[in-house]
Amino acid sequence: MPKDCYTVRISKKASQFTESVIRDMTRQAIQHDAVNLAQGFPDFPAPDAVKLAAQEAVAANINQYAITWGAQNFRRAIAHKFEQLQGVPVDPEREITVCCGSTEAMIATLLALADPGEEVIVFEPFYENYGPDAILSGATPRYVTLYPPADPDGEWQFDPAELRAALSRNTRAIIINTPHNPTGKVFTRSELELVRDLCVEFDVLAITDEIYEHIVYDGAIHISIASIEGMRERTVTINSLSKTYSVTGWRVGWAIAPPELTSAIRKVHDFLTVGAAAPLQAAGATALGLPGGYYVELAEKYAERRTVLLNSLRTAGFKAYKPSGAYYIMTDISSFGSVDDRAFATHLVQEIGVAAVPGSSFYSKPDGGSRQIRFAFCKQLETLNRAVGNLQRLRRT
Numbered sequence: 001m002p003k004d005c006y007t008v009r010i011s012k013k014a015s016q017f018t019e020s021v022i023r024d025m026t027r028q029a030i031q032h033d034a035v036n037l038a039q040g041f042p043d044f045p046a047p048d049a050v051k052l053a054a055q056e057a058v059a060a061n062i063n064q065y066a067i068t069w070g071a072q073n074f075r076r077a078i079a080h081k082f083e084q085l086q087g088v089p090v091d092p093e094r095e096i097t098v099c100c101g102s103t104e105a106m107i108a109t110l111l112a113l114a115d116p117g118e119e120v121i122v123f124e125p126f127y128e129n130y131g132p133d134a135i136l137s138g139a140t141p142r143y144v145t146l147y148p149p150a151d152p153d154g155e156w157q158f159d160p161a162e163l164r165a166a167l168s169r170n171t172r173a174i175i176i177n178t179p180h181n182p183t184g185k186v187f188t189r190s191e192l193e194l195v196r197d198l199c200v201e202f203d204v205l206a207i208t209d210e211i212y213e214h215i216v217y218d219g220a221i222h223i224s225i226a227s228i229e230g231m232r233e234r235t236v237t238i239n240s241l242s243k244t245y246s247v248t249g250w251r252v253g254w255a256i257a258p259p260e261l262t263s264a265i266r267k268v269h270d271f272l273t274v275g276a277a278a279p280l281q282a283a284g285a286t287a288l289g290l291p292g293g294y295y296v297e298l299a300e301k302y303a304e305r306r307t308v309l310l311n312s313l314r315t316a317g318f319k320a321y322k323p324s325g326a327y328y329i330m331t332d333i334s335s336f337g338s339v340d341d342r343a344f345a346t347h348l349v350q351e352i353g354v355a356a357v358p359g360s361s362f363y364s365k366p367d368g369g370s371r372q373i374r375f376a377f378c379k380q381l382e383t384l385n386r387a388v389g390n391l392q393r394l395r396r397t
């Protein structure tokens with residue numbers, strides 16, 4: 001073979017998934033100068049106290065590696081907050097791993113706890129990372145459908161019989177995301193108890209992504225499945241600073257799990273990233289100590305934005321599902337004719353001036369979500385109002 005012959009080859013794992021559609025939509029928003037309601041990052045500043053704490057940490061020379069599984073004061077703050085809010089005592093020395101965002105916490109958890117050949121249950125539509133996460137860890141995702149409500153003010157539901165049927169001897173874990181991206185579903189206590197019963201019966205773990213825990217509406221209450229009797233010892237609770245404190249660029253998150261599971265997660269985390277940014281962990285301890293009023297105000301501000309975007313989308317002709325939590329609105333585009341989600345999203349970003357995410361990026365099958373589009377409302381009111389103005393250009397068929 002000649003010396004300059006070079007075969008381009010990528011791993012089978014990497015070839016099984018595509019680039020993030022959400023992040024691609026952000027690039028398109030910039031290219032077409034559209035209002036970016038695609039990616040879920042706030043365009044308003046983080047709280048001053050939190051920003052100041054980060055500046056002070058850098059100035060105080062907290063600039064070297066933190067302990068690989070997280071700075072002690074930050075882990076203590078995480079344990080304290082979880083116990084206060086969910087009544088679950090956590091040992092910060094043995095049960096917490098600080099990671100680079102909940103994104104790393106999820107992949108580190110799956111790599112540490114699931115084996116090739118095992119299955120993980122994912123509710124569909126799902127936050128787009130879970131599919132690739134399962135593939136990278138060698139596990140096989142099994143999808144259970146969340147059905148949209150007939151009344152768009154209602155709640156997305158799964159069929160308990162379908163969830164049961166998806167479980168088998170090969171199941172390693174059920175991934176829960178509550179409040180849920182993209183549907184806004186907040187899992188109720190009775191739904192979580194049903195999941196608990198199945199986790200116990202089939203001896204599987206729950207891995208729960210709770211990064212929208214404080215963003216709930218209309219009296220909805222966020223419940224951590226770890227707080228439900230029988231689940232503490234079989235749950236990995238994943239969270240991060242990103243959404244609660246509007247610092248998605250900091251990349252600081254964590255996983256709370258029983259000591260044996262945490263040891264494995266810590267090992268994987270160490271070799272994946274070594275650790276999250278030390279000064280930002282110091283600032284994280286300040287963030288987690290913000291007074292309760294901060295979280296009330298956060299939810300109120302998002303509730304106002306939800307109303308603005310929901311009304312605008314409904315006026316423009318979308319069937320817009322009212323979220324009970326998180327900061328997205330999932331919509332059905334059927335009233336705009338037979339156009340599919342990708343073509344519609346392209347039209348929106350290029351001609352209408354609003355970037356949103358095609359529904360299919362939240363589904364495993366290519367035709368899943370083909371009539372759906374997701375909009376994010378974690379934006380300043382001025383930004384949302386620009387989007388509202390642009391959406392008025394849309395024409396129904």
Ligand SMILES: Cc1ncc(COP(=O)(O)O)c(C=O)c1O
Nearest residue numbers: 040101102103127181240242253
């Ligand atoms: C459900 C869900 N999990 C995780 C993430 C990413 O979180 P992080 O910034 O902590 O990695 C997002 C971001 O949109 C999300 O919606």
